[in-house]
Amino acid sequence: MSNTKVIHALYNDDDILMDAVKQTRKAHYHIEEVFTPFPVHGLDKAMGLAPTRLAICAFIYGCIGISFATWMMWNIMINPTGGWPQDIGGKPSFSYLQNMPAFVPVMFEMTVFFAAHLMVITFYLRSRLWPFKEAENPDVRTTDDHFLMEVSVNNNEDELVSFFHKTGAVEVKVVEKH
Amino acid sequence: MYTFSSKLKTFSFILMLLGVLGIGYGFFSAPKTIQDVETILAADSHGHHDAKHDAHATQKHDAKAEAEHNEHLEHVLHQLQNKPWAAVYVAGLFFMLISLGVLAFYAIQQVAQAGWSPVLFRVMQGITAYLLPGSIIVFILLLLSGFHLNHLFVWMNEGVTEVGHENYDKLIAGKSGYLNFPFWIIRAAIFIAGWNLYRYLSRKNCLAQDESNDNTFYKKNFKMSAAFLVFFIVTESIMSWDWIMSVDPHWFSTLFGWYVFASFFVSGITVISMVTLYLKSKGYLEHVNTSHIHDLSKFMFGISVFWTYLWFSQFMLIWYSNIPEEVTYFITRIEHYNITFFGAVVMNFIFPFLVLINTDFKRITWIIVMAGTVILAGHYIDFFNMIMPATVGDQWFIGITEIAAILFFLGLFIFVVFTALTKAPLLPKRNPLIEESKHFHY
Numbered sequence: 001m002s003n004t005k006v007i008h009a010l011y012n013d014d015d016i017l018m019d020a021v022k023q024t025r026k027a028h029y030h031i032e033e034v035f036t037p038f039p040v041h042g043l044d045k046a047m048g049l050a051p052t053r054l055a056i057c058a059f060i061y062g063c064i065g066i067s068f069a070t071w072m073m074w075n076i077m078i079n080p081t082g083g084w085p086q087d088i089g090g091k092p093s094f095s096y097l098q099n100m101p102a103f104v105p106v107m108f109e110m111t112v113f114f115a116a117h118l119m120v121i122t123f124y125l126r127s128r129l130w131p132f133k134e135a136e137n138p139d140v141r142t143t144d145d146h147f148l149m150e151v152s153v154n155n156n157e158d159e160l161v162s163f164f165h166k167t168g169a170v171e172v173k174v175v176e177k178h
Numbered sequence: 179m180y181t182f183s184s185k186l187k188t189f190s191f192i193l194m195l196l197g198v199l200g201i202g203y204g205f206f207s208a209p210k211t212i213q214d215v216e217t218i219l220a221a222d223s224h225g226h227h228d229a230k231h232d233a234h235a236t237q238k239h240d241a242k243a244e245a246e247h248n249e250h251l252e253h254v255l256h257q258l259q260n261k262p263w264a265a266v267y268v269a270g271l272f273f274m275l276i277s278l279g280v281l282a283f284y285a286i287q288q289v290a291q292a293g294w295s296p297v298l299f300r301v302m303q304g305i306t307a308y309l310l311p312g313s314i315i316v317f318i319l320l321l322l323s324g325f326h327l328n329h330l331f332v333w334m335n336e337g338v339t340e341v342g343h344e345n346y347d348k349l350i351a352g353k354s355g356y357l358n359f360p361f362w363i364i365r366a367a368i369f370i371a372g373w374n375l376y377r378y379l380s381r382k383n384c385l386a387q388d389e390s391n392d393n394t395f396y397k398k399n400f401k402m403s404a405a406f407l408v409f410f411i412v413t414e415s416i417m418s419w420d421w422i423m424s425v426d427p428h429w430f431s432t433l434f435g436w437y438v439f440a441s442f443f444v445s446g447i448t449v450i451s452m453v454t455l456y457l458k459s460k461g462y463l464e465h466v467n468t469s470h471i472h473d474l475s476k477f478m479f480g481i482s483v484f485w486t487y488l489w490f491s492q493f494m495l496i497w498y499s500n501i502p503e504e505v506t507y508f509i510t511r512i513e514h515y516n517i518t519f520f521g522a523v524v525m526n527f528i529f530p531f532l533v534l535i536n537t538d539f540k541r542i543t544w545i546i547v548m549a550g551t552v553i554l555a556g557h558y559i560d561f562f563n564m565i566m567p568a569t570v571g572d573q574w575f576i577g578i579t580e581i582a583a584i585l586f587f588l589g590l591f592i593f594v595v596f597t598a599l600t601k602a603p604l605l606p607k608r609n610p611l612i613e614e615s616k617h618f619h620y
Contacts, residue, residue: 042620055537101494 005153006032008138009164010146010171014040017147020167021046024151027163032150035142057122058115065114069107077103138175146170180462180604182596190596193589200582204262212248215255256329257573263328264569267319269583271421272445272561273591274312275438279446280305281377282410282439283477288380288403293614294473297465299384300604301454305446306377307598308591313370320366320421324359330569333357333427350427357427362420369413376406388608396610414439422561425568429507431496437488438564444481444526445557448550450474453595455543462604465616468541475540479530482553486527511563514572518559525556558584 011017018040024031031047044052077086078096085094093099124130142148149169153160157174164172209215284302287295323330332350337343339351339358350357380399387395415435423434431437451474457463496504511519530549539545566574606612 059535101490101497104490104494 004177005157006175006177007149007151007153007157007160007164008171008173008175009149009151009167009169010139010141010173011149011168012146012170013168014147016168017149018043018046020149020164020169023167024149024163029160029163030152032152034150035137035139035148037143037145037147040147054119054123054126058119061118062111062115064118065111066107068114069103069110072110073103073106179602180457180596180599182600183460186592186596190589190592193585193592195589197582197584197586197589200578201262201266201586204265204579204582208262209255209258212251212255215251215258218258219251219254253571254573257569257571260329260569261573261575262579263319263323263330264565265580265583267316267330268558268561268565269580269587270312270315270319271565272442272558273308273587274316275442275561276445276449276591277306277308277312278373278414279439279442279444280450281309281373281446282407282414282443283446283450284380285376285403285406285410288399289407291400291611293611294470294618296606296609296612296615297463297618298450298454298470298474299606299609300599300602301457301463302450303381303384303602304595304599305449305453306381308594309377310374311590311594312587313374316421317366317370320363324363330565331425331427332568333424334359347427353427357424362424365416365420369417372406372409372413376402376409380406384606384609385602388603388606390608393610411439422564425565426507428503431492431507433488433492437485437492440481440485440488441526441557441560444478444485445554447474447477447481448553451478451546452550455547457599457604459543465605467619469619471543471546472537472540475534475546478546478550478553479534479540482526482530482534485557486523486531489523489527507567510567515563515567515574518563518576522556522559522563525552526560529556 009020011020014036017034017036021031021034021043025046025048034043034047036043074096075082077099078094079085080094137143137148138150139146139148149164151160151164153174161172161174209218280302284299284306286292287299287302322328324334326334326336329335332338333347333353335345337345338347339354340346341351380402383395383399383402387393387399418435418438419430422438423430451471454463454466454471454474458466493508496508499505529552533545533549534540562574562576562580609615
């Protein structure tokens with residue numbers, strides 16, 4: 001297993017971090033990851049990350065939800081052969097279409113339910129998060145009030161250290177990454 | 179400073195001219211007597227309803243049937259005479275409410291101290307300039323209804339509150355403490371005066387802030403906008419009952435005010451977006467970027483969904499409870515207005531939902547203009563559905579008169595709005611949030 005060196009540059013302000021990220025990208029250094037205590041607006045664009053595809057997943061999950069609700073209400077309320085067709089308030093038309101407006105709230109809720117829950121699960125899977133997982137962030141201060149940028153080193157350690165000091169970092173460390 | 183291009187000015191005059199001609203034609207061609215109606219109906223039924231026609235012929239000597247037939251003819255006569263009035267009323271109300279919706283949106287931006295929107299304030303003020311002429315026209319139309327030049331509001335008919343009169347209507351009589359002409363028109367005058375007063379003072383303060391050394395005028399506008407929003411939401415609700423819901427005086431819906439509000443609010447936001455895109459295409463508004471456009475599109479999307487929520491809530495509760503005096507409202511619409519009733523849902527919900535749900539699409543000019551055109555047409559149809567069934571009944575048609583009325587008010591709207599835009603710089607330069615607004619990016 002080869003050990004690679006990375007730089008850990010720590011910042012104590014999100015605006016300084018944003019500027020530093022832009023400068024780093026401009027200087028063509030490779031940013032491995034940025035750890036922040038809260039979501040920083042626009043950081044993904046500044047880092048050059050590809051746009052999220054989670055929204056596409058959300059739309060698909062919503063479609064699954066509304067289809068599931070349609071099927072479910074058919075079987076709960078109408079289906080004459082499948083179980084117990086319901087007659088509520090003297091409206092025994094037993095026609096899906098004629099009773100459809102009453103099912104719309106259910107369809108809506110199911111759409112939201114599927115989209116929301118499946119989206120969270122997808123996000124966890126994509127981020128490789130699961131219960132009892134050990135934290136990946138290299139410095140506990142990134143859960144409090146510090147921002148950490150991790151940059152890979154290619155035999156240019158000294159150059160990078162002085163570069164990051166100039167970007168306003170409060171601390172610059174060279175770390176062996178396993 | 180913006181200059182009103184002569185091309186657009188000529189275009190607006192052509193629209194107004196076409197509108198006046200079409201509206202004039204509508205009034206001219208409306209039937210004057212029962213005999214006219216009889217020929218119209220005979221021409222209509224020729225071919226399709228031969229059986230019905232024969233039935234009429236055989237009963238000709240039956241006096242009772244004759245009386246009923248005459249009553250029906252008179253009813254149709256009133257509906258056909260209402261048609262040009264209702265066409266003008268729907269279009270006039272719709273364009274006035276667009277500028278009122280923009281005024282509410284503008285006031286919300288002021289009260290929220292929104293950082294993104296000040297670069298759009300002058301556009302919004304340009305659109306709200308139409309409020310004064312628009313509301314005066316609507317007020318005149320209300321007055322003319324009160325003077326019985328048309329039968330848009332059946333509760334104004336002679337004798338509806340008089341016991342023993344042939345027009346006596348117990349339900350309307352019970353509401354006459356509220357629904358009577360003097361009180362109704364005084365309310366209208368107060369509402370219109372209040373809205374216009376806020377629009378006038380807020381514009382004045384916004385211009386004064388440009389030349390000021392401190393933020394006094396900005397703070398004044400903040401306080402005034404908060405007061406206006408309270409006044410607005412009460413008066414808007416009452417306005418919707420008075421000017422729209424009361425054409426069906428037996429029927430009521432408790433969320434009607436919100437429903438009408440959602441309809442003209444989304445139309446107003448759409449118009450802000452479209453005017454902004456037009457000005458940008460002419461090289462103005464250099465500080466407006468795609469993020470501002472994106473935010474407006476999000477509002478178009480969000481309020482379209484909100485409108486649908488109210489549309490469906492109103493429909494489902496009444497459909498489910500199925501109480502005769504309530505459900506008749508929707509039965510009329512589904513039977514006689516099927517295409518416009520469900521068409522409005524397609525145009526105001528399904529289409530904008532599927533098109534504007536995509537993030538990238540919210541920044542593309544031609545998509546916004548296309549979706550916006552459908553939304554505006556859809557909400558015109560929404561107001562059409564609110565007014566026409568009670569005033570014109572099954573004699574409705576979106577023909578020369580209706581389209582001419584839209585063209586006339588569109589021409590007037592363009593003329594007033596773009597004239598107002600030339601009156602002040604398009605950037606409120608001393609607004610305390612203007613820097614944030616210029617650098618709004620995400």
